[in-house]
Amino acid sequence: xxxxxCGSLAYDNIMVFPDRFKNHILPEQIxxxxxAFLVPEMRREFGGCAGNIAYNLMLLGGDATIMATVGDxxxxxxxxxxxxxxxxAHVRRVPGSFTAQAFITTDLDDNQITAFHxxxxxxxxxxxxxxxxxxxxxxxxxxxxGMQQHARDFAAAGVPFIFDPGQGLPMFSGDELLDFMxxxxxxxxxxxxxxxxxxxxxxxxxxxxxxxxxxxxTRGGSGSEIYAGGERHxxxxxxxxxxxxxxxxxxxxxxxxLYGIANGFDWPTTGRLAAVMGAVKIAxxxxxxxxxxxxxxAVRYERAFGARPW
Numbered sequence: 001x002x003x004x005x006c007g008s009l010a011y012d013n014i015m016v017f018p019d020r021f022k023n024h025i026l027p028e029q030i031x032x033x034x035x036a037f038l039v040p041e042m043r044r045e046f047g048g049c050a051g052n053i054a055y056n057l058m059l060l061g062g063d064a065t066i067m068a069t070v071g072d073x074x075x076x077x078x079x080x081x082x083x084x085x086x087x088x089a090h091v092r093r094v095p096g097s098f099t100a101q102a103f104i105t106t107d108l109d110d111n112q113i114t115a116f117h118x119x120x121x122x123x124x125x126x127x128x129x130x131x132x133x134x135x136x137x138x139x140x141x142x143x144x145x146g147m148q149q150h151a152r153d154f155a156a157a158g159v160p161f162i163f164d165p166g167q168g169l170p171m172f173s174g175d176e177l178l179d180f181m182x183x184x185x186x187x188x189x190x191x192x193x194x195x196x197x198x199x200x201x202x203x204x205x206x207x208x209x210x211x212x213x214x215x216x217x218t219r220g221g222s223g224s225e226i227y228a229g230g231e232r233h234x235x236x237x238x239x240x241x242x243x244x245x246x247x248x249x250x251x252x253x254x255x256x257x258l259y260g261i262a263n264g265f266d267w268p269t270t271g272r273l274a275a276v277m278g279a280v281k282i283a284x285x286x287x288x289x290x291x292x293x294x295x296x297x298a299v300r301y302e303r304a305f306g307a308r309p310w
Contacts, residue, residue: 007050007140056255248287
């Protein structure tokens with residue numbers, strides 16, 4: 001089953017400041033802030049929600065198709081997709097723009113200063129879902145207009161999809177979020193996003209769960225919950241081999257959800273597979289550097305839950 005992943009492709013530029021921000025920022029001078037941090041350590045990671053989800057779905061053996069917009073600087077990402085065997089047939093290059101990217105500076109106390117440039121993401125609405133021939137989809141964080149357009153496109157085409165606004169949720173009003181929920185078949189949020197969703201819509205999680213076939217709430221180390229069919233399935237957190245980097249863990253989890261839905265798994269199995277994918281990812285730095293085989297993923301699932309998912 002072809003799964004269309006609408007969302008961002010992005011570069012994450014990560015820099016380490018070998019000191020503490022507090023030693024260089026004077027509180028009494030904050031109104032004229034002018035600081036420069038020497039960052040001798042820097043790395044660039046391939047990221048973006050669509051890229052991360054597709055990568056993890058590929059590890060599971062799923063058929064992932066990316067729909068995204070990129071800029072003039074996308075050749076390194078294109079080369080990577082080609083090496084991985086991930087189609088870029090529905091990745092549009094927008095001339096005169098940069099690919100979306102984050103610039104993240106971290107100090108010795110793990111404080112972060114981040115600047116995010118959306119770039120070509122702002123043109124994501126130019127992509128059309130109906131041209132992809134998908135049987136399942138996800139609307140992940142992307143340009144505001146693009147997320148709305150793709151949700152409408154999925155619904156009009158009768159293609160079931162997950163609404164996953166992530167860090168893009170604050171862009172939408174309560175009424176707009178309710179529109180998404182009514183169009184979507186499934187929805188997924190972390191615990192902070194779920195609280196914000198309830199605040200903006202004036203609805204409880206149980207009420208919102210009535211709008212979709214399944215509503216998923218992830219709670220980090222406390223596991224996750226799936227509201228489906230009038231039931232609340234509690235999914236335990238899977239212990240990771242190491243806690244290295246949470247970047248992209250939510251995307252890995254969502255790949256597990258998509259794989260479970262595409263293959264007709266029940267909700268407890270789907271949620272547990274998603275939890276395994278999050279645990280595998282957190283033991284590796286960056287969103288796309290873990291490389292477990294499908295067999296290794298099945299072994300991790302069995303180790304956690306006493307049986308294999310396939």
